[in-house]
Amino acid sequence: MPGMAEKTYAQAINEAIREEMRRDPKVFLMGEDVGVFGGAFKVTVGILEEFGPERVRDTPISELGIVGLATGAALTGSRPVAELMYLDFACLAMDQIVNQAAKLRYMFGGKARVPLVVRAQQGSGRGNAAQHSQSLEAWFFHVPGLYVALPSTAADAKGMLKTAIRNDNPVMFIEHKLLYAVKGEVPDGDHLVPLGKGDVKRPGRDVTVVATSRMVHFALQAAEALAGEGMECEVVDPRWLVPLDTDLIVESVKKTHKCVVVHEAVERGGIGGEIAAQVMEKAFPYLDAPVKRVTAPNAPIPFNEKLEASMIPSAERIAAGVRAVL
Amino acid sequence: MAKAMEAVKAAEPALTAAKAHEMYRLMVRVRLFEERARDLYMRNILRGALHLYIGMEGVAVGACAALREDDYITSTHRGHGHCIAKGGRTELMMAELMGKATGYCKGKGGSMHIADMDRGILGANGIVCGSLPIAAGAALSSKLLNQGRVAVSFFGDGGANIGPFHESLNFAAIWKLPVVFICENNLYAISTKFEQATAVPNVADRAAGYNIPGVVANGNDIVDVYAKTRAAVERARRGEGPTLVEAKTYRFEGHNMGDPQNYRSKDEVEKWRKIDPILRFEDYLRSRGLGSDDAFQKVQAETTQEIDRAVEFAQNSPEPALDEVMTDIYAN
Helix, strand or coil: CCCEEEEEHHHHHHHHHHHHHHHCCCEEEEECCCCCCCCCCCCCCCHHHHHCCCCEEECCCCHHHHHHHHHHHHHCCCEEEEEECCHHHHHHHHHHHHHHHCCHHHHCCCCCCCCCEEEEEECCCCCCCCCCCCCCHHHHHCCCCCEEECCCCHHHHHHHHHHHHHCCCCEEEEEECCCCCCEEEEECCCCCCCCCCCEEEECCCCEEEEECCHHHHHHHHHHHHHHCCCCCEEEEECCEEECCCHHHHHHHHHHHCCEEEEEEEECCCCHHHHHHHHHHHHHHHHCCCCCEEEEECCCCCCCCHHHHHHHCCCHHHHHHHHHHHC | CHHHHHHHCCCCCCCCHHHHHHHHHHHHHHHHHHHHHHHHHHCCCCCCCCCCCCCCHHHHHHHHCCCCCCCEEECCCCCHHHHHHCCCCHHHHHHHHCCCCCCCCCCCCCHHHCCEHHHCECCCCCCCCCCHHHHHHHHHHHHHCCCCCCEEEEEEHHHCCCHHHHHHHHHHHHCCCCEEEEEEECCECCCCEHHHHCCCCCHHHHHHHHCCCEEEEECCCHHHHHHHHHHHHHHHHCCCCCEEEEEECCCCCCCCCCCCCCCCCHHHHHHHHCCCHHHHHHHHHHHCCCCCHHHHHHHHHHHHHHHHHHHHHHHHCCCCCHHHHHCCCCCC
16 A cells, blocks of 8 residues: 555654654653663664764663653753653652653643653563553553553554654653564554544444553454454544543444443553543443443462463453443 | 862852842842741741741852853752742742732742743752752753753752652763752751761762762852852853752751741751851951942842832732633643
């Protein structure tokens, strides 16, 4: 197809970063192993070679410093893209993310701008165990002043990252470690995904399945299987958690009258609860059944492969969730 | 390293009369602003956080005297002195303390978050040491954008033991960032004595751990603070990297309003009041023919009127509209 090329999610992110760095000299990268090493997940390979060490900065292991310096740089005219190797390590930088970057504009009465992107990856399935596998998007979802991006495909990753870099607000750009190798068709050139715009990944009339990040792929697999049983699922991928495309979700529920929310994060306090509440508030008369959540149980992620796998909402578990509301 | 140390052991700089008078006026402005804020707080006209800078004027004014207008500062919860010393406007500050729409932050920040981006005041900060990484980042930005600006980051003795201190100094050192870290050691965090909380006798000793110069200044001697900050700022502007300056000083008031101050003796406070930085600078000015009691009183009277006008402006200003809760969360 002209104007499109098959790329991995990692390659799409690489392309987005390069294009934005070429376009705007104020954009720069900083993070652990992002330069010489090309990134712990090989996402930033070649970027140091193209742009040089002033704009691609390998840092010490210093997450609070990484995000804090990036915040200060963003406040004063630069457009940093800071990387946290694992979103779990955001814990070390939370003051700068939550108390500083998210709040400076508001506390200063609107005079400050913090055009900061913090890229990180999350998710389980590689045996990295409890401290390297969490899905923590709900924490950032809960902080006014942050935008939160969870791309599920290569095309979305490219378009959302470009939008995030051009946006004048702090964006938590949350990738998934098991999506980096997943290929997809990616538009060439200046492909932008608008802020706050979700996407119907698969249309259907019988049930709305809201899914995020890697779970979109399992939801689509479940939808394939269920189609064979005569059930048509509409898979809705919000893409941005903040701003959340509630209208897209509600519009879908008004059509299907049933809603299942799937996320890899643990059930308690996950975004599924917020989405369920919004669907109830905005579409209650349309619902034939309570909103169902398919999530990880409230447990840390164990090392053992089977135990770990049991936590992740599989296509089978999602299908079971759909059958429960139909 | 020794060469760097020599560079910051500056001899007494020649202060022009104009510069000296400006510095004196700023010290008085800080003092009278803070005394007025204290009074208004005790009369329940101000609310929330109020951490007074009284007694520490030598540090803020001495340090900021070494800066250009487009240089950056970051400040602390005890930030009124820094903001005034960097050119902050007292009427906009007072309006902010009263939570008014005309305040620096539209009444949405309060005392601990006053900022004036146009004057390079990148904010007071309510998190101890929270602004050191931000200052280092501003310095990084200046380097990347080739602006030649220097960032000065104020913090207290209480902030010398926490993570961001170490991470910021290390980053600034390895990347030779044009930032000067100024520790205002007033001997107490809230009630915790510096020597009980800190493994070294001087915060400046920690500079060696980051291979940068560490300098101790007499925080109550504004000329000493000015000289040492100036040397550090010039070093930074030459591209030679950061410096840690520790200004030994003392706050005459409690940590915040209502602090019972049961952790320090009245004798100790009196001892420090005798070396009030403003009185000391008056002696300096007198001895060099740069000031007289009449001249000092004139400045104080003028400044009192200025503060009166600031209070009047603030009291006559409107409150922000209720829907301001939901504005300025994001830039569009």
